[in-house]
Amino acid sequence: MADAQALPATPEKLVRPPRRSRWREAYFGTPGNAFVTLVSGAVILLLAKLAIGWLFLDAVFDGSSDACKQSSGACWPFLAGKLRYMLFGFYPFEEQWRPLAALLLFVGSCAVSMIPRLWGRGLLFCWILVILPLLYVLMAGGVFGLTPVPTSKWGGLPLSFMLSFVGLAFALPLGIGLALARASDLPAIRVLGIGFIEVVRGVPLISILFMAAVMLPLFMPDGVTIDKLLRAQVAIILFASAYIAEVVRGGLQDVPKGQFEAGRSLGLHYWQVMFKIVLPQALKKVIPALVGLFIAFFQDTTLVTIIGLLDFLDTVRTALRDPEWQGIAVLEGYLFAAAVYFLFSAVMGAYSRFLERHFNTSYR
Amino acid sequence: MLFLNDTRFRAVFYQFVAISLVLLAGWAMYSTASANLEKQDIATGFGFLSRQAGFEISETAIAFQSTDSVGRAILVGVANTVKVSFLAVLFGTVIGLFVGIGRLSTNPLLSRLMLAYVEVLRNVPLLLYLLLWYSLIILVFPPVKQAIQFLPGFFLSNSGLAVPALQWQSGFYALLGAVAIGMAAALGAHSIARRRRIASGRGGSGWALATTLFLLPVVAVWASGQLSINWEVPELGRFRLTGGLHIRPEFVALLVGLALNLSASVAEIVRGGIQAVNRGQWEAAMALGLPRSLALRLVVLPQALRVIVPPLTNNYLSVFKNSSLAIAIGYPDLVMVSNTVMNQTGQAIETIAIFMGVYLGLSVLISVFMNWYNARVALKER
Structure with a gap:
């Protein structure tokens, strides 16, 4: 009998409760737990009922805006009729295959570039020499018989992606430079770096966009005008670089000082030590955090709608103001935009968590 | 060379x-x-600040009319920014704390529901939410003419919520003094009771005594008959509501948007903080016979605070900066008032310099306060 009561020697021999009883324990273990289960379940059912009712049961699938006015559900004809405008803005209608191709090319290239095994110099050159010029030619035209399209006609989702992706691509080197400046031994350089980073991080993005939109023209010599889109892009680059600098600084601080000293004692120059020894280690640590920042910048590009650029959120809002649909499809438009933003942000968030596991260096 | x-x-x-x-x-x-x-x-310099503003501001945290100066208009903007950020931080932190704890619930249904809440809020831009909440308020509630009166004197319509406003006739300062005295007495009683409990291990928390001490001066002032309060009840006119306290939809949409946005970040921070506390602390608390809720409140949360406070500071600062999105839905915060000033006076450089300076200054103030709080909850090495 004593044998039967002895504790099992190894965990493998532990008797696990049957699956059903574990299930019951998790959901109805105590009266309090049962109450939580019932309330949460009720909330989930209610949300599901609302969603299904709105999306399908009460929804209008075809017909005009009048049919939508009568119904309390979703108005699918609005999405169908306005989809191309919401995605591409005022881009010439017959030419809209170009932003679509650019969008697909961009998303596809990003998806391929997300595989860590492919990272390297080759991929970088491929982006700089092939993908980005191709994207630009597709959007702007002017060669190979493509009609030129001025940037003032660009809009919708391609513009949102461009603002955030180009913003990050240019802000990354600038941010690394700022982080190095902040960590520099030279007091003047350090003070300039700290000053820039702290001022930019202390003010809202909208104020920097205002500066670009309203103030910058005053600082330009007579006759020089800079494209509005370019000004907003520069504002986003400057804003992003300060945040990137802080993330990179975190990575730099994680690299032991001995690495730097060892490099210097080998006779390497400051820049050689930084680029060949310190930065590779520091950047690897902060890649997941950088992806997180990218999600934030992608969401922050919506702010350009306040200074009158036609990003994706702005085209959705304009579509809602169309006299035919005004006041009918507000929820539809915003929820569609929310779904698009959610999709991309959630994918990038999952990717960030994957990278964290991949490098096994949880940031912070 | x-x-x-x-x-x-x-x-x-x-x-x-x-x-x-x-x-x-x-x-x-x-x-x-x-x-x-x-x-x-365009003249340079800050002389335009003393000029007459000449525009109305729909919501004023401090008194303002269009004959006041431009400088005062900007001050109203600052007050509105501070008001909405402060309330958003308050609500967002409380909601976030509960959601973060719910994320760690042993009940799979609740923890997944909270995960969905966080993900839905974090993966969609704040600006989109602000526009969504604002248009929902406008769409769902009836126009002013058919305002719903759900309680006598409470009107709900798409131009906001109108509630009766308190008007003090007399005795305001007496009541204020009574509340202050009562609060001081209650806190004193509580701290004495606490010290005695720690020293002797006996005696309750003294909350009954503390409550009595708090209520006593207030009741005394009320009983003396000095107090006279009027309610200004809003009235439904043909086109608008007059009188009473008016809570506008722009303010509500901004507050809801900022608070929910913050709550999602706070939930993640709280979850991270609680998970950073050693499992042994939980087990030790359980071994002492504390139920899970008390173990969380008395043992784990105080230790988690150390991990939680620094990232919380950054999030509070971003609420404050994000409140500048008010301009998209027409809440007259600092940026929106400055924008109006800019359009009226043409003083772009000075106006932008002013609001950037205000944001920088207040950011520094908030981080100083949070650093002080952080030093308070930080581990005291002996």
């Missing part, structure tokens, strides 16, 4: 070049800007 190989010389040289470049760029911008301004006949 010899000079360039000298490290000390190079250090000075680099710094000299960097500073000269910055100064040169600054000078170039200054000279072109002043030339441009002269050409456009």
Whole structure:
């Protein structure tokens, strides 16, 4: 009998409760737990009922805006009729295959570039020499018989992606430079770096966009005008670089000082030590955090709608103001935009968590 | 060439070049800007601040009318920004705390529901949510003419919520004093009871005594008959509600948007903080016979605070900065008032400098306060 009561020697021999009883324990273990289960379940059912009712049961699938006015559900004809405008803005209608191709090319290239095994110099050159010029030619035209399209006609989702992706691509080197400046031994350089980073991080993005939109023209010599889109892009680059600098600084601080000293004692120059020894280690640590920042910048590009650029959120809002649909499809438009933003942000968030596991260096 | 190989010389040289470049760029911008301004006949300087504003502000945290100065209008903007950020931080933190704890619930249904809440809020831009909440308020509630009166004197419509406003006739300061005295007495009683409990292990928390001490002066003032309060009840006119306290939809949409956005971040921070506390602390608390809720409140949360406070500071600062999105839905915060001023006076550089300066200054203030709080909850090494 004593044998039967002895504790099992190894965990493998532990008797696990049957699956059903574990299930019951998790959901109805105590009266309090049962109450939580019932309330949460009720909330989930209610949300599901609302969603299904709105999306399908009460929804209008075809017909005009009048049919939508009568119904309390979703108005699918609005999405169908306005989809191309919401995605591409005022881009010439017959030419809209170009932003679509650019969008697909961009998303596809990003998806391929997300595989860590492919990272390297080759991929970088491929982006700089092939993908980005191709994207630009597709959007702007002017060669190979493509009609030129001025940037003032660009809009919708391609513009949102461009603002955030180009913003990050240019802000990354600038941010690394700022982080190095902040960590520099030279007091003047350090003070300039700290000053820039702290001022930019202390003010809202909208104020920097205002500066670009309203103030910058005053600082330009007579006759020089800079494209509005370019000004907003520069504002986003400057804003992003300060945040990137802080993330990179975190990575730099994680690299032991001995690495730097060892490099210097080998006779390497400051820049050689930084680029060949310190930065590779520091950047690897902060890649997941950088992806997180990218999600934030992608969401922050919506702010350009306040200074009158036609990003994706702005085209959705304009579509809602169309006299035919005004006041009918507000929820539809915003929820569609929310779904698009959610999709991309959630994918990038999952990717960030994957990278964290991949490098096994949880940031912070 | 010899000079360039000298490290000390190079250090000075680099710094000299960097500073000269910055100064040169600054000078170039200054000279072109002043030339441009002269050409456009725009005066420089801050003299415009004392000019008459000449515009109305729909929501004023401090008294304002269109005959007041531009400077006061900007001050109203600052007050509105501070008001909405403060309330958003308050609500967002409380909601986030509960959601973060719910994320760690042993009940799979609840923890997944909370995960969905966080993900839905974090993966969609705040600006989109602000526009969504604002248009929902406008769509769902009836126009002012058919305002719903759900309680006598409470009107709900798409121009906001109108509630009766308190108007003090007399005795306001007496009541204020009574509340202050009562609070001090209650806190004193509580701390004495606490000290005795720690010293002797006996005696309750003394909350009954504390409550009595708090209520006593208030009741005394009320009983003395000095107090006279009026309710100003809103009235439904033909086109608008007059009188009473008016809570506008722009304010509600901004507050809801900022608070929910913050709550999702706070939930993640709280979850991370609680998970950072050693499992042994939980087990030790359980072994002492504390139920899970008490173990969380008395043992785990105080330790988690240390991990939670620094990232919380950043999130509070971003609420404050994000409140500038108010301009998209028409809540008159600092940026929106400045924008109006900019359009009316043409003083773009000065106005933008003012609001950037205010944001920087208040950011520094908030981080100083949070650093002080962080030092308080930080681990006291003995």
